[in-house]
Amino acid sequence: MSAALIIDIILWGSVAAVGLIALRRSPAVLTSSLREGALDFINIVPRVALGVIGSGFIAAVIPQEIITGWLGPDSGWLGVLTAVIAGAATPGGPVIGFSVGAVALKSGGGAPQVVAYVIAWALFAFQRLLLWEIPFMPARFVWFRAAVSLPFPFVAAAIAMAVGRP
Amino acid sequence: MIVIAVLVAVSVVLVWRRDGISGVSEILLGDLALFGGILPRVLAGCLLGAFIAEILPHEKVARSLGPNSGLKGLLIGTAFGAILPGGPFTAYPVASALLTVGADFGATIAMVVSWTLIGYGRAVAWELPILGTDFTLWRLLISLPLPVLAGALGRFVYVRMYPKGDEP
Numbered sequence: 001m002s003a004a005l006i007i008d009i010i011l012w013g014s015v016a017a018v019g020l021i022a023l024r025r026s027p028a029v030l031t032s033s034l035r036e037g038a039l040d041f042i043n044i045v046p047r048v049a050l051g052v053i054g055s056g057f058i059a060a061v062i063p064q065e066i067i068t069g070w071l072g073p074d075s076g077w078l079g080v081l082t083a084v085i086a087g088a089a090t091p092g093g094p095v096i097g098f099s100v101g102a103v104a105l106k107s108g109g110g111a112p113q114v115v116a117y118v119i120a121w122a123l124f125a126f127q128r129l130l131l132w133e134i135p136f137m138p139a140r141f142v143w144f145r146a147a148v149s150l151p152f153p154f155v156a157a158a159i160a161m162a163v164g165r166p
Numbered sequence: 167m168i169v170i171a172v173l174v175a176v177s178v179v180l181v182w183r184r185d186g187i188s189g190v191s192e193i194l195l196g197d198l199a200l201f202g203g204i205l206p207r208v209l210a211g212c213l214l215g216a217f218i219a220e221i222l223p224h225e226k227v228a229r230s231l232g233p234n235s236g237l238k239g240l241l242i243g244t245a246f247g248a249i250l251p252g253g254p255f256t257a258y259p260v261a262s263a264l265l266t267v268g269a270d271f272g273a274t275i276a277m278v279v280s281w282t283l284i285g286y287g288r289a290v291a292w293e294l295p296i297l298g299t300d301f302t303l304w305r306l307l308i309s310l311p312l313p314v315l316a317g318a319l320g321r322f323v324y325v326r327m328y329p330k331g332d333e334p
Contacts, residue, residue, distance in 0.1 A: 010251040011210050018217035027218055037216030040259065041209050048208055048255070050203060054174030055195040060189075060190065061177045093293040102296050115305055117310075118297075128254070130170055131288040136258030145275050148320040152279075152312050160306045166304035 003076040044135055051131030051162065056128065058091045080157045083113040088121030090127075112160040120153040208255040215259030219267055228268030233321070235273060241319040243273035247280030247313065253288070257281045271324045276317030283309040 023030045031116045090097050101118045105111070123147040160166070182190050184207050231239045233331055269277075282288075284306055293302045 008207070010208060011214075011256060015210050015213050015217070016223060018214060018305065021221050022217050025221065033216040033220040036211070036220070037209075037213035038217060039210040043210065043325060044208060046204070048204070050170060050174065052204065053197040054170065054177070054202040056193040056200075057174055057177035057181055059188075060193055061180045068269060073279055094288055098292050098296040102298075104220065105297070105301065112300070114301075115308060117292075119309065122288075123279065130245055132254040133258055136254075137262045138265065141274065142325070143273060144271060145316075148275060148323060149279060151319070154318055155315070156305075156312065157212055157310050161190065162303070163308075166301045 031078040032135060047131070047135040051135075055131065059096055070125060079110060079113040080116045080154060083109075083152045084120040085155075087117045087122075088124050088126050090125055091122050093094035097125065105135075111166050112157040115160045115166070116157040119156045121148040123152060204253070204255060209255060211253075211256035211259045214256055215263040218260055219263035222267050223262075224267045227264065231264065231269035231273040233270040233272070234324075235270070237314070237318075239270075239273045240276045240314045240321075243269070243276035244280040244284075244313040247277035248284045248286070250277075250281055250285060255325060257285070270321065272317040272321030275320040276313045279316045280313035283312055 019030065019033075020032055040098065086100075087097075090100060097118065101114050101121075105114050109117075129142060129146055179188060181193060187194075230237065230242055233240075235329050248255070250260060257278065259319075261274050264277065267272075289302055289306060293305070297305075
């Protein structure tokens with residue numbers, strides 16, 4: 001069984017579970033949340049369409065070599081800083097972010113720099129903020145969260161340097 | 167939305183000029199397949215968010231995840247983000263629902279950060295095969311304290327930015 005299938009089962013299982021709780025409260029609660037969820041879905045689909053169909057093109061225009069070049073084999077805090085900027089600038093989905101990290105590791109990038117890169121990319125990749133987070137959440141929260149997250153790739157790199165791993 | 171649309175349009179033209187119409191259609195087909203694949207999950211995420219907003223008792227959420235929930239609230243947010251199934255299409259609607267039913271910025275930040283950094287879905291599906299077990303496990307271990315720290319920093323900044331307790 002593939003990981004994606006397991007995730008799908010857990011996901012729909014959770015939906016069914018909370019749906020059952022809503023139904024036990026009253027059928028009216030169930031129908032009103034169904035309507036609410038369906039409306040959210042209809043509102044969100046055009047944005048997701050633009051995001052998903054667009055991201056392939058954006059990723060194709062920004063060559064991965066440029067990003068790995070930034071990460072480079074250079075070490076130290078300057079390397080961490082460039083890794084954080086590269087992480088924020090990396091477009092596309094999980095395959096691209098992690099692949100760039102893997103390429104950087106193989107081409108001699110330091111582990112703390114790659115950790116900083118992966119964490120910066122996970123926390124505030126610019127394209128994901130715009131395409132995924134803003135459509136679903138209050139914009140004020142999204143920018144606040146991104147700003148608050150800024151120090152943490154550096155914290156992670158510091159921990160990685162201190163423990164000497166990975 | 168408009169910024170992104172322009173960005174996408176420019177990218178399409180650049181790809182077209184570089185690789186011709188076959189390059190454009192190849193990416194388009196790949197992205198359409200991806201879009202079709204995640205559409206049901208987007209629906210599941212929206213339903214999950216709506217149900218959670220409806221069935222969670224507001225006072226209870228406000229107490230255990232609100233501004234005065236302390237370290238415990240941040241830990242609950244972190245645990246919730248770590249076990250939440252699905253991708254961004256689940257995490258963000260649910261986080262948004264938490265905000266509406268009375269969670270504060272701090273606990274919600276802990277949840278979102280925990281989902282991105284230590285959520286198992288992405289780590290198992292993508293990071294493990296691409297970056298390897300050793301790197302992934304150490305990266306996860308290093309990330310463990312970060313959601314609580316980010317939530318705490320969020321709370322710290324928030325009460326100073328909005329001392330009168332403005333609506334989030």
